Amino acid sequence: MCSKNEFNLLQIALLQAQIMEARSASRKNLWEREYITQEEAAFLLDITKENLLDKSMYYKPIKKGKKLYYSTEQLKRSFAEATIMPASAHSDLEVQMKFQQLTRGKTA
Structure with a gap:
């Protein structure tokens, strides 16, 4: 079981990954x-x-x-x-x- 701090860090990492994926999709659309x-x-x-x-x-x-x-x-x-x-x-x-x-x- 992870602490609240570890849970928050995991949430931040997940949000960062989602942002990077969205930026990548936006760039792909623009190049097209x-x-x-x-x-x-x-x-x-x-x-x-x-x-x-x-x-x-x-x-x-x-x-x-x-x-x-x-x-x-x-x-x-x-x-x-x-x-x-x-x-x-x-x-x-x-x-x-x-x-x-x-x-x-x-x-x-």
Whole structure:
């Protein structure tokens, strides 16, 4: 039989495991989307929004009005190659054109 303190520690460990599982499921869902917001990209990469903007050499944002979006395809590529070559060395014109086609007529 465990003490009240041990029981509380077990409850905390269980809650932490549930939180980690929920975060993992959220990340998986975001990676499956084609475009995500700045906040979602920062969450996926586990960095702040400011840090994400500082790393725009690697993680190239797409501007729509006042909002910033990111292509998950480009994020994956840049994340994998971040130590090799900045994303700015890649042509992101195709990604931006596809984003514009998908969002044409929608308001920001």
